Amino acid sequence: MDWNFIIFSLVKLAIIVGVVQGLVAYSVLAERKISAWIQDRVGPNRCAPPFAKYIPILGPLLTRWGMFQPLADGLKFMFKEDFTPAGVKKIYFFLAPAVAVIPAMLTVAVIPFGSVMGSQKMVLADLNVGILYTFGIVSMGVYGIVLAGYAANSKYPFFGGIRSSAQMISYEISMGMSVIPVLLIVGNLNLSKIISWQADNGWLVMYAPIAFIIFMVSSFAETNRTPFDLPEAETELVGGYHTEYSSMKFALFFLAEYSNMVSSSAMMVTLFFGGWTLPFWGLDHPATSLAMGLAHIGVFMLKMLFFMVVFIWVRWMFPRFRYDQLMDLGWRTFLPLALVNILITALWLWMRS
Amino acid sequence: MEAINNLISGGVVQDIMFYVFAALTLLCAILVVANPFSRSPVTSAMFLVLTIISMSGLFLLLHAFFLAAVQILVYAGAVMVLFLFVIMLLDLKEEQRRKIKFFGLAAGLVSVSIVAGIFIKSLASIKLTAEPALEGETYVLGKLLFTQYTLPFEIISILLLVAMVGVILLSKKKLE
Numbered sequence: 001m002d003w004n005f006i007i008f009s010l011v012k013l014a015i016i017v018g019v020v021q022g023l024v025a026y027s028v029l030a031e032r033k034i035s036a037w038i039q040d041r042v043g044p045n046r047c048a049p050p051f052a053k054y055i056p057i058l059g060p061l062l063t064r065w066g067m068f069q070p071l072a073d074g075l076k077f078m079f080k081e082d083f084t085p086a087g088v089k090k091i092y093f094f095l096a097p098a099v100a101v102i103p104a105m106l107t108v109a110v111i112p113f114g115s116v117m118g119s120q121k122m123v124l125a126d127l128n129v130g131i132l133y134t135f136g137i138v139s140m141g142v143y144g145i146v147l148a149g150y151a152a153n154s155k156y157p158f159f160g161g162i163r164s165s166a167q168m169i170s171y172e173i174s175m176g177m178s179v180i181p182v183l184l185i186v187g188n189l190n191l192s193k194i195i196s197w198q199a200d201n202g203w204l205v206m207y208a209p210i211a212f213i214i215f216m217v218s219s220f221a222e223t224n225r226t227p228f229d230l231p232e233a234e235t236e237l238v239g240g241y242h243t244e245y246s247s248m249k250f251a252l253f254f255l256a257e258y259s260n261m262v263s264s265s266a267m268m269v270t271l272f273f274g275g276w277t278l279p280f281w282g283l284d285h286p287a288t289s290l291a292m293g294l295a296h297i298g299v300f301m302l303k304m305l306f307f308m309v310v311f312i313w314v315r316w317m318f319p320r321f322r323y324d325q326l327m328d329l330g331w332r333t334f335l336p337l338a339l340v341n342i343l344i345t346a347l348w349l350w351m352r353s
Numbered sequence: 354m355e356a357i358n359n360l361i362s363g364g365v366v367q368d369i370m371f372y373v374f375a376a377l378t379l380l381c382a383i384l385v386v387a388n389p390f391s392r393s394p395v396t397s398a399m400f401l402v403l404t405i406i407s408m409s410g411l412f413l414l415l416h417a418f419f420l421a422a423v424q425i426l427v428y429a430g431a432v433m434v435l436f437l438f439v440i441m442l443l444d445l446k447e448e449q450r451r452k453i454k455f456f457g458l459a460a461g462l463v464s465v466s467i468v469a470g471i472f473i474k475s476l477a478s479i480k481l482t483a484e485p486a487l488e489g490e491t492y493v494l495g496k497l498l499f500t501q502y503t504l505p506f507e508i509i510s511i512l513l514l515v516a517m518v519g520v521i522l523l524s525k526k527k528l529e
Contacts, residue, residue, distance in 0.1 A: 092395075127418060128418055128419075128490065128491070129418045129419050129421075129422045129491065132419065132422035132423065132426060133418075133422050135422075135426050135430075136422050136423075136425035136426040136429075136430055137425075138430075139425070139426055139429070139430025139431060139434070140425065140429060140430055142430075142434055143399075143402070143434070143437075146434070146437055146438075146441075147399075150395060150441055158441070161441070162438065162441065162442070165434050165435075165437065165438045166438065168434065169431060169434055169435065172430070172431065189491055
């Protein structure tokens with residue numbers, strides 16, 4: 001560890017946090033736009049500062065697509081009254097949004113978002129236990145929601161918190177079990193090694209399609225997105241765990257949810273869709289030039305954005321599960337399926353060796 | 354610049370981190386059982402989570418990445434969430450009003466001192482040898498579990514299975 005390492009890590013850290021925050025802001029806009037298209041509406045289309053229309057060429061586009069909506073939303077969140085209801089447990093009420101955001105931001109630390117640029121690996125922490133680290137951090141995410149539900153001292157948020165803890169634990173198990181075939185095939189927990197294995201042998205989704213399906217559905221459940229958004233089910237629980245929150249504290253829960261979306265999309269890309277690799281145009285081996293390094297990052301971002309769109313699309317296409325259906329799916333369908341999948345993969349590997 | 358480089362690579366930072374994590378572990382562990390500001394079981398549970406996290410920091414400093422990750426994944430991420438789940442459904446007010454009984458305190462102190470005695474004895478009997486190989490640590494750990502320690506590993510697995518079956522039996526309303 002030397003001085004250089006610290007400087008480059010800080011730069012990478014700043015870029016990653018900046019990019020994730022930007023993605024979060026604009027995925028909110030994307031969510032509103034896509035939902036509008038699905039429901040045959042227009043969506044945000046006129047939010048722009050007055051000078052924007054005088055910009056040549058870009059001007060009309062910027063004013064028409066609501067490109068400044070995230071900025072307006074952010075300002076609105078900051079200037080709204082930060083209201084603390086009577087009877088809340090103060091410390092937890094203040095702590096919960098932070099506890100929700102921190103794990104959401106930490107997960108991206110181990111994800112290799114590109115190959116190399118110069119002599120720098122495009123990953124913040126190249127851990128040997130990358131996958132376990134992500135699962136550990138993801139499992140901490142539930143505390144923010146549970147504490148928010150507990151602190152609010154009100155019935156509906158409490159139900160939201162309780163539902164969330166049960167749901168997270170159930171789906172964490174099937175999520176953890178679903179990646180074991182991947183680990184069996186690759187034989188390594190390091191995410192960079194998993195990607196380089198995929199560069200040599202083809203994407204893992206072809207070797208473990210069932211694992212991918214279980215992983216994807218479980219990550220929907222882990223991020224509390226529809227059809228698994230029971231902790232914040234609007235029709236039953238008012239707003240779920242964040243009913244009593246307002247202003248920036250509420251925005252932090254939003255930020256946590258979308259950061260979780262970003263990181264689980266990144267995990268899906270890394271584990272099952274070859275990370276930054278593409279099988280053609282010579283993009284399947286670590287970059288030798290800066291341009292290729294950039295291209296790798298671009299490929300990774302594109303794949304990730306695809307899954308973000310899937311997340312959003314599913315939210316507006318499918319109704320919410322009933323609670324017993326949710327538990328049934330997690331424990332009686334996915335867990336046995338994942339276990340059988342492990343067994344079959346192990347047998348297949350044994351036959352081949 | 355040079356001085357800072359030496360400072361970082363010389364393990365001083367590691368030493369400082371060790372003391373920070375050790376102090377955090379002890380402080381949070383004390384706050385779990387004897388918190389002067391709050392007797393809420395939820396607070397105790399949250400401090401237990403913090404204890405576990407700072408302990409996994411200690412594992413990290415020993416380069417035991419696998420243990421650190423599993424510590425957080427299993428204890429902080431799953432076991433404590435279930436604890437919290439159960440605590441929140443209990444009557445918290447009654448638990449907060451409960452007096453500390455002399456017998457409970459004495460029994461606790463005795464059992465703690467017995468455990469501490471065993472711990473010190475076993476620590477004293479360890480002979481420090483060369484540093485174990487830590488690269489590819491998950492692989493090494495797995496290999497040890499399935500060769501040298503197969504029997505204890507299997508016994509623990511069966512114990513867990515028995516406990517699981519027992520819990521399912523107990524939680525069923527009718528036994529027939």
